[in-house]
Each structure stands twice: as structure tokens, then as C-alpha cells.
Amino acid sequence: MAENVIVLGSGPAGYTAAIYLARADLKPLLITGVQPGGQLTITTDVDNFPGFADGIQGPKLMEEMRRQAERFGTRIMNAEVSSVDLKQQPFVINTSEGSFLTKRVIVSTGASAQWLGLDAETKLMGKGVSGCATCDGFFFRDQEVAVVGGGDTALEEAVFLTRFAKRVTIVHRRDELRASKIVQDKAKENPKIEFAWSKVVVDILDVKAGRVTGLKLKDVRSGDVSKLSCTGVFIAIGHKPNTEIFKGQLELDDKGYVVTKKCTMETSVPGVFAAGDVQDPYYRQAITAAGSGCMAAIDVERSLCVS
Numbered sequence: 433m434a435e436n437v438i439v440l441g442s443g444p445a446g447y448t449a450a451i452y453l454a455r456a457d458l459k460p461l462l463i464t465g466v467q468p469g470g471q472l473t474i475t476t477d478v479d480n481f482p483g484f485a486d487g488i489q490g491p492k493l494m495e496e497m498r499r500q501a502e503r504f505g506t507r508i509m510n511a512e513v514s515s516v517d518l519k520q521q522p523f524v525i526n527t528s529e530g531s532f533l534t535k536r537v538i539v540s541t542g543a544s545a546q547w548l549g550l551d552a553e554t555k556l557m558g559k560g561v562s563g564c565a566t567c568d569g570f571f572f573r574d575q576e577v578a579v580v581g582g583g584d585t586a587l588e589e590a591v592f593l594t595r596f597a598k599r600v601t602i603v604h605r606r607d608e609l610r611a612s613k614i615v616q617d618k619a620k621e622n623p624k625i626e627f628a629w630s631k632v633v634v635d636i637l638d639v640k641a642g643r644v645t646g647l648k649l650k651d652v653r654s655g656d657v658s659k660l661s662c663t664g665v666f667i668a669i670g671h672k673p674n675t676e677i678f679k680g681q682l683e684l685d686d687k688g689y690v691v692t693k694k695c696t697m698e699t700s701v702p703g704v705f706a707a708g709d710v711q712d713p714y715y716r717q718a719i720t721a722a723g724s725g726c727m728a729a730i731d732v733e734r735s736l737c738v739s
């Protein structure tokens with residue numbers, strides 16, 4: 433027998449959708465994916481999620497969302513989705529734990545931050561290495577930090593960080609920025625922002641000390657290696673939506689994000705909805721993901737009532 437609705441992904445969008453679906457008595461099945469809890473499980477303090485005046489740890493917030501979804505009857509399965517067939521109703525979801533038929537799907541598989549791929553980057557994550565200035569900038573008051581990347585995100589994060597840090601150095605691998613002119617102007621006019629042009633990060637120091645003390649940079653033109661002192665480094669080299677399994681089945685934009693219709697969370701396939709970072713390249717906040725998860729759940733509920 434087909435499920436009413438399967439939610440794919442266990443970040444704020446997926447869990448919020450599940451809470452609403454379960455409370456609507458739709459008995460949702462949520463499939464967590466490879467990283468149960470999503471991106472927030474690799475952050476530390478979350479200070480901007482309303483309702484937690486003293487902040488909350490990312491993993492704890494996700495655990496609470498999971499418990500809340502389960503409290504109303506969501507069935508949660510720790511499994512990875514290997515493929516989907518959205519070409520016919522009911523839809524087919526193939527996972528590491530078996531195949532499922534379902535009348536509706538909410539795609540909330542999130543996006544993965546791109547990382548430099550350095551060993552030190554993993555080891556110093558949360559100890560000075562961050563992928564989110566909005567989340568972690570506050571901890572770098574009066575300190576010197578670096579931002580890696582030359583796109584809109586990197587420059588906007590750099591400008592945001594100048595509220596706290598005393599110096600922000602943007603490390604970019606070229607001598608020309610990808611960011612839009614208006615964002616570039618804002619960054620270039622800011623007296624606290626400096627640029628390290630045509631430099632790549634070859635190492636993040638200091639794994640032995642257990643915290644960030646600086647970056648080892650290599651000039652791509654001369655090959656010269658230099659050290660940049662800083663206590664924090666924000667990697668802003670883009671995100672990749674987790675949409676590989678939907679290629680050829682759902683309409684995706686040129687960056688791979690799921691396209692949803694205006695004023696609804698429905699995708700190009702009727703009965704398939706999307707929420708959270710997988711369809712949002714702009715805001716990418718836990719609270720906006722949660723909000724769109726709620727919207728997708730309400731869309732599902734209404735579509736099942738009228739069909």
C-alpha cells in the first residue's frame with residue numbers, strides 16, 4: 433500500500449514538514465539521508481533560531497525537532513535514498529532499507545557546503561573554521577578573520593563580519609571577483625576589509641594547537657608561500673544542492689536547485705514538493721528552511737484533501 437507522504441531529508445525543513453504532516457494525521461514517513469539532522473549537526477551554537485534566548489547547540493536543536501516530529505507519530509527511518517521514480521503515481525522511493533510507494537513526496541535533501549578539502553579544515557571545524565558567518569561571526573569580536581571565496585556569499589559574509597572582527601581578509605584565487613558589482617562596491621568601500629588576491633589556501637594552522645592561528649597561502653602567479661594571521665576562517669566557496677537523484681525527473685535551475693512554482697512549494701511534478709536549502713540558494717537559514725517545510729506540508733495536506 434502506498435504511503436500518504438514521504439519526506440526526504442532530516443534538516444529543519446524535513447522535520448518541520450513532518451511535524452505539520454503528523455499533526456494533520458497523515459502519518460508521514462521521514463527518511464533521514466546520510467547525515468541525520470543535516471548541516472546543523474556540524475555547527476556549534478545556534479543563536480538566531482527564535483525561541484532559544486540563550487542559544488542552542490546545532491545537534492541539540494535537531495534532536496529536539498526529531499523528538500517533536502516523533503511525538504506526533506512521524507516514522508523516522510535512518511536510510512539513504514538511492515533512486516526515485518517520479519514519473520508515475522504512486523511514486524517510488526528506493527532506499528538502502530527497501531523500496532516504498534507514496535502518493536506525495538517532500539524533497540528536503542538540503543545542500544552541502546563546498547569545502548577546500550584540506551585535512552586541517554576538517555580537524556579545526558568549529559574551532560575557528562566555519563561555513564556560516566551569520567551563525568558564527570559573533571564569536572570573533574575584535575579578532576582578525578579571513579573569508580575564502582570571491583562570490584556574493586563571500587563578500588556579503590565579509591561585510592557582515594566587519595560588525596565584529598577588527599580586520600577581515602578576503603582570500604580569492606583570482607584577481608577578479610565573481611560577486612555582483614553592488615556587493616563588490618560595498619566590500620571594497622569597507623575600511624576593515626582587505627583582499628589577498630590570486631591566493632589559494634594550502635593549509636590552515638594550527639592543528640596541534642587545536643585552534644585557528646593563521647592560513648598558509650600560495651600565490652598562484654609567483655608560487656610564493658606566505659602566512660596570514662587570523663583566528664577564524666570562513667569558507668564561502670559555494671554550496672551544492674543535493675539533487676543528484678532528481679536529475680531528469682524534476683526541473684532544476686542551472687545551479688541544480690529544485691525549481692518550485694510561484695506561491696507554492698510544488699515542483700514541476702504534481703504531487704512532489706520541495707522545501708529548504710535544496711530549493712533556496714539565497715537565504716539558507718535554519719528558520720527559513722523550517723518555514724518552507726511548513727509551507728510544503730500544508731501544500732501536501734491540501735492536495736490530498738482535494739484529490
Ligand code: NDP
Pocket residue numbers: 546547548580581582583584585586588605606609610611612615668669670671713714
Ligand atoms: P559562487 O559559486 O557564486 O562563488 C563561489 C566562489 O568561490 C567563486 O568566487 C569561486 O572562485 C570560489 N571558489 C570555488 N571553489 C573554490 C576553491 N576550491 N578554492 C577557492 N575558491 C573557490 O557561490 P556563492 O555562494 O557566492 O553564490 C551562490 C549564488 O547565490 C550565486 O548565484 C550568487 O549570486 C547568489 N547570492 C546572491 C546574493 C545577493 O544577491 N545578495 C548573496 C549571496 C549569494 P572563482 O570566481 O574563481 O570561480
